[in-house]
Amino acid sequence: MDDLSAKKKKQSNFNLLLLLSVFVVATCGLIYELVAGTLASYLLGDSVTQFSMIIGVYLFSMGIGSFLSKFFTKNLLGWFIQIEILVGLIGGCSAAILFLCFNEVESFRILLFGLVSVTGILVGLEIPLLMSILKDEYEFRDLMSKVFSFDYVGALFASIVFPLLLVPKLGLIRTAFFFGILNTVVAIWVSLSLGEKQKWIKLLRASAMLVLLILVIGFVYSEKLTRYAEGNTYPNKIIFAQSTPYQRIILTHEKDDFRLYLNGNLQFSSRDEYRYHEALVHPAIQSSPGAKSVLILGGGDGLAAREVCYYNQIDSITLVDLDGEMTQLFQTNPQLTELNHSSFSDPRMTVINDDAFVWLKKNPGKFDVIIVDFPDPSNYSLGKLYSTSFYEELIQHISEKGHCVIQSTSPLYARQSYWCIENTCRTAGFATLPYHAYVPSFGEWGYILMGKEPPLLPFIDPLPSMKFMNSTTWQQMQFFPMDMSEVPTEVNRLNNQMLVHYFEKEWSRYE
Numbered sequence: 204m205d206d207l208s209a210k211k212k213k214q215s216n217f218n219l220l221l222l223l224s225v226f227v228v229a230t231c232g233l234i235y236e237l238v239a240g241t242l243a244s245y246l247l248g249d250s251v252t253q254f255s256m257i258i259g260v261y262l263f264s265m266g267i268g269s270f271l272s273k274f275f276t277k278n279l280l281g282w283f284i285q286i287e288i289l290v291g292l293i294g295g296c297s298a299a300i301l302f303l304c305f306n307e308v309e310s311f312r313i314l315l316f317g318l319v320s321v322t323g324i325l326v327g328l329e330i331p332l333l334m335s336i337l338k339d340e341y342e343f344r345d346l347m348s349k350v351f352s353f354d355y356v357g358a359l360f361a362s363i364v365f366p367l368l369l370v371p372k373l374g375l376i377r378t379a380f381f382f383g384i385l386n387t388v389v390a391i392w393v394s395l396s397l398g399e400k401q402k403w404i405k406l407l408r409a410s411a412m413l414v415l416l417i418l419v420i421g422f423v424y425s426e427k428l429t430r431y432a433e434g435n436t437y438p439n440k441i442i443f444a445q446s447t448p449y450q451r452i453i454l455t456h457e458k459d460d461f462r463l464y465l466n467g468n469l470q471f472s473s474r475d476e477y478r479y480h481e482a483l484v485h486p487a488i489q490s491s492p493g494a495k496s497v498l499i500l501g502g503g504d505g506l507a508a509r510e511v512c513y514y515n516q517i518d519s520i521t522l523v524d525l526d527g528e529m530t531q532l533f534q535t536n537p538q539l540t541e542l543n544h545s546s547f548s549d550p551r552m553t554v555i556n557d558d559a560f561v562w563l564k565k566n567p568g569k570f571d572v573i574i575v576d577f578p579d580p581s582n583y584s585l586g587k588l589y590s591t592s593f594y595e596e597l598i599q600h601i602s603e604k605g606h607c608v609i610q611s612t613s614p615l616y617a618r619q620s621y622w623c624i625e626n627t628c629r630t631a632g633f634a635t636l637p638y639h640a641y642v643p644s645f646g647e648w649g650y651i652l653m654g655k656e657p658p659l660l661p662f663i664d665p666l667p668s669m670k671f672m673n674s675t676t677w678q679q680m681q682f683f684p685m686d687m688s689e690v691p692t693e694v695n696r697l698n699n700q701m702l703v704h705y706f707e708k709e710w711s712r713y714e
Contacts, residue, residue: 221336221337225350226354228326229354229356232265233361233365234294234365235297239298245375246301266327268328268331269330269331281407283333287386291384294322295381295386295387295418296417296421297379302432303432369381370446370448371528377422380421380422394408439462441455442456447526451466456538459474460472461542469645470578471504471644472644476506478640483507487573489664491571496602497572498600499511499576501524501578505533507574507576509546559577571605573601573606574607574608575609581706583700585703586703589624590696591627591695591696594627594630594632598632598655608653612648613646614637615687617705619690620709624702625651626694633654634655635651638651638680692705
């Protein structure tokens with residue numbers, strides 16, 4: 204009787220082990236999907252399209268795996284262990300493979316969706332196999348309840364820890380290796396509980412230990428792998444790399460050139476950023492005589508704030524940028540504070556880390572000058588900051604004689620996108636003055652100066668700090684050649700996000 208009780212207890216513990224493995228399987232499976240989607244959005248842009256495609260292919264592949272599970276009728280535990288080992292190896296190494304191959308493989312999307320498909324098929328096999336293994340231990344209704352409860356809880360856990368903990372603390376490559384290790388540990392754990400009865404168990408354990416060793420080495424050296432992969436992606440030497448909850452920050456340096464990249468997109472080159480920032484800041488301030496208060500939305504590098512700080516008449520500067528780690532970097536790094544002239548240390552400066560749209564709704568104050576320096580509208584989360592809803596909120600925060608300026612992508616390379624922004628601003632109630640400047644690192648770049656009344660700025664009064672702008676250049680900046688002149692566009696609204704479609708279509712020609 205004691206032997207029977209011990210046997211039942213052992214079987215019960217083994218059943219619990221398999222149910223716990225459902226939680227691990229679900230967590231790991233979703234993490235691989237999120238890693239692939241995030242990595243694709245970093246490397247290929249347009250996060251909505253990339254995530255949509257990744258999720259669709261992954262779920263379809265899981266369906267294929269579930270269908271194929273009906274052909275597995277013998278040695279189910281052995282197959283489950285083998286699949287766990289394969290999922291751990293392929294899923295765990297997927298981010299490193301994709302990063303390393305981005306610049307080496309011509310058909311990168313084939314590799315990307317190939318890895319997603321294989322991982323999805325293997326993950327799709329796991330749950331049906333576990334249910335087949337446990338079908339004699341539980342009633343069908345009880346089995347379904349237990350398995351899917353563990354499955355959904357694992358998915359929830361993955362979706363919470365991925366953006367809040369894993370990406371900012373581990374990064375994509377290390378995260379993938381870590382969950383590959385978890386998959387492999389499950390395989391080893393299950394195999395150890397089987398004892399030595401099966402002939403194939405020793406071979407599977409040896410395979411699992413080899414894969415575990417590969418994944419641990421990958422995890423330990425993942426930072427070097429990341430640096431090597433990014434070193435092949437960026438033309439200059441990387442001196443800083445960090446993943447925050449919002450973006451991947453890369454700083455490169457070559458001779459006298461510092462460059463900032465966010466999610467792979469160039470934000471500035473220290474050789475010519477003064478052209479961009481002088482064109483962004485000075486027309487707005489000089490078109491608002493007597494301006495005392497300035498609001499900067501975005502601009503977490505402090506370079507627009509640097510230009511504002513040259514005006515002694517300004518009493519207060521409020522900078523709202525989403526990413527606290529970005530503003531902290533440009534407040535503390537000596538090379539970067541030299542570039543922005545320690546603008547964050549100016550006593551008139553207040554730095555707020557918040558979503559600009561949300562912050563505007565919460566704060567009813569008005570400003571004499573508002574400088575909008577957001578990244579380009581390459582995805583829907585950024586596209587909302589170029590919508591009628593945002594500009595209608597923005598106009599409520601401009602003083603009667605004040606002005607606002609918006610960086611508005613290139614009127615040459617993204618002509619429809621530029622004039623869509625201008626059209627959207629007019630629809631929201633602004634009187635607009637479009638202009639552009641040549642910035643060597645970017646080419647022709649567009650801005651829109653606007654206010655409640657038509658902006659009137661006949662000349663620019665150059666400050667001693669200015670190296671680019673004067674009255675002559677200002678007049679030239681307002682002239683648009685035929686290939687940049689206005690074209691009809693739709694208005695960018697939250698419910699259509701036409702600007703993102705224009706932007707993706709136009710810039711994809713230059714990839």
